[in-house]
Amino acid sequence: MAADTLRKRNLPTASPTDTSPAFGDGGTGTSDHPAGEIKYGAWSQVLRAMLLLTWFNCGAVCINVTQFLGAPLYWWNKDYYYAYMALTKQSFAILGIAATRWFTPTKIRVSWDKDLRGQFHKNTAGRLETTFPERLVYLANHQVYTEWLYLWWFAYTSKMHGHIFIILKESLKYVPVLGPGMMFYGFIFMARKWASDKPRLEHRLEKLKSRHSGPMSGSAGLDPMWLLIFPEGTNLSANTKRISTRWAEKQGIPNTKHVLLPRSTGLFFCLQQLQGTVEWMYDCTIAYEGTPKGGFAPDYFTIRSTYLQGRPPKCVNMHWRRFAVSSIPLNDAKEFEKWLLDRWREKDDLLEQWYETGYFPGDAEAADASRGISKAGYIETEMTLNNWMEIGQIFVVLASAALVVNVGVKFFRLFTTAR
Structure with a gap:
C-alpha cells in the first residue's frame, strides 16, 4: 500500500499528547499521562499485584502439572498427546485473557485491507469472531512486552488459540514453570546465533509440517498452525531505535520513523521451509492509543502502569494485511530482504497515518451494522472470553486427578481396615 494512498484517507484527527519523559515509568499521578491519573493507590497496587500473581501463578502451575500428567501420552498415542497439549495451550490463553479482562479491561479496534473482507465480524454478544485459515504465518511490529498476549487473543477469536507457535529468545526457556510449559507447547527458542539456531529451527519447522488424525487435528490436511514471528527481534524503545538508526546509516538505506528495521534471515528460512504447506502470510500493525508521535509505548504502558495502576492504553489498534506465500520472493535472500x-x-506509513489521525485505514465499503462493522470500516470490541465457564478448563484435569487420588486413598484405607 503506497504512502500517498494512505494520506488521502479522510479520517477523524486525534489530539496531540504530552511527550514528557517524566511519565515513562508509569509512576506519576499526573493527568498528563496518556491514560490519565493513577486509579489505584500504593496499597491497592500491592493488593492488585498479589491477586494478579496469585491468579497467574496458580493457573500456570496447574497448567504445567497438567502437562506433566499428560506427558506419557507421547509414548502411548501421539495423536492424543498433541491434542492434549493443544488443550493446555488453550488453557494458557484463557488464563491471560481472563487476567487482562479483570485487571485492565482493554478496548480493541480492528481494521483490515479490502482483500480480508468477510473474515471479521462481531457476534450477538459483541465479541470479535474471525475466520482465518487453520495454517498461517503471522507477523507484527513489536512495541510492548505484552504484545504476544493480544496476538494470542486474536488467535482465540478464530478458535486457533490451541495451535499458536511463537519464536522466542532462548533465555525464556529457563524461566521456572513457564519455560517447561512453553517447551511442551512446541515453541521455538532462538539463541540469535544462526549457526546453532538453523538446525534447531529446521527440526521444529519439520514437526510443524506433520499431520495427526486425532482430536484437535483440524478439518483436513496438515495440523493447524499459527506461527507468530516478530521480525524486529525486540520491542521498540529509545535504545533499540538508536541501534536500528545506526544500522540504517551503516547500510546506506533510509531509516524508518515508527518501527525498527526488520531482520529477514529467520523469517526467510521459515517461509522457505513451510512453502507449499502454508498459503498465506498475515501481517498485523499494532499501535497503542496515547503513545505520542516520536514516543515509545513501553515508556508509558508498562506491566505496572497497565495492570496495577489502572492506566492501560485506551485502545489497542490492529490493522491486518495478508500476502500470498506464492507471491513472496523465496528463491533469493537479498530479494526477500528488500x-x-x-x-x-x-x-x-500506516503508523504515520495512525499518529496523525488516530485511526488506521478502514474498509468503509464493508460497513455492516449487523456484523458490528462501523461506517468507517472497522470493528471495536473488548478483549474478553466468550464464556467464563472456559476458566474451568484450566483446572479440570488437576481436579479430576485429585478426585481419583482421593477416591483411591479412601478405598485403600477401607481395604486395609477391613483386613
Whole structure:
C-alpha cells in the first residue's frame, strides 16, 4: 500500500499528547499521562499485584502439572498427546485473557485491507469472531512486552488459540514453570546465533509440517498452525531505535520513523521451509492509543502502569494485511530482504497515518451494522472470553486427578481396615 494512498484517507484527527519523559515509568499521578491519573493507590497496587500473581501463578502451575500428567501420552498415542497439549495451550490463553479482562479491561479496534473482507465480524454478544485459515504465518511490529498476549487473543477469536507457535529468545526457556510449559507447547527458542539456531529451527519447522488424525487435528490436511514471528527481534524503545538508526546509516538505506528495521534471515528460512504447506502470510500493525508521535509505548504502558495502576492504553489498534506465500520472493535472500523492508516501510506509513489521525485505514465499503462493522470500516470490541465457564478448563484435569487420588486413598484405607 503506497504512502500517498494512505494520506488521502479522510479520517477523524486525534489530539496531540504530552511527550514528557517524566511519565515513562508509569509512576506519576499526573493527568498528563496518556491514560490519565493513577486509579489505584500504593496499597491497592500491592493488593492488585498479589491477586494478579496469585491468579497467574496458580493457573500456570496447574497448567504445567497438567502437562506433566499428560506427558506419557507421547509414548502411548501421539495423536492424543498433541491434542492434549493443544488443550493446555488453550488453557494458557484463557488464563491471560481472563487476567487482562479483570485487571485492565482493554478496548480493541480492528481494521483490515479490502482483500480480508468477510473474515471479521462481531457476534450477538459483541465479541470479535474471525475466520482465518487453520495454517498461517503471522507477523507484527513489536512495541510492548505484552504484545504476544493480544496476538494470542486474536488467535482465540478464530478458535486457533490451541495451535499458536511463537519464536522466542532462548533465555525464556529457563524461566521456572513457564519455560517447561512453553517447551511442551512446541515453541521455538532462538539463541540469535544462526549457526546453532538453523538446525534447531529446521527440526521444529519439520514437526510443524506433520499431520495427526486425532482430536484437535483440524478439518483436513496438515495440523493447524499459527506461527507468530516478530521480525524486529525486540520491542521498540529509545535504545533499540538508536541501534536500528545506526544500522540504517551503516547500510546506506533510509531509516524508518515508527518501527525498527526488520531482520529477514529467520523469517526467510521459515517461509522457505513451510512453502507449499502454508498459503498465506498475515501481517498485523499494532499501535497503542496515547503513545505520542516520536514516543515509545513501553515508556508509558508498562506491566505496572497497565495492570496495577489502572492506566492501560485506551485502545489497542490492529490493522491486518495478508500476502500470498506464492507471491513472496523465496528463491533469493537479498530479494526477500528488500521485499520485507518494503513491507515494513508500508507499515511505517500506516503508523504515520495512525499518529496523525488516530485511526488506521478502514474498509468503509464493508460497513455492516449487523456484523458490528462501523461506517468507517472497522470493528471495536473488548478483549474478553466468550464464556467464563472456559476458566474451568484450566483446572479440570488437576481436579479430576485429585478426585481419583482421593477416591483411591479412601478405598485403600477401607481395604486395609477391613483386613
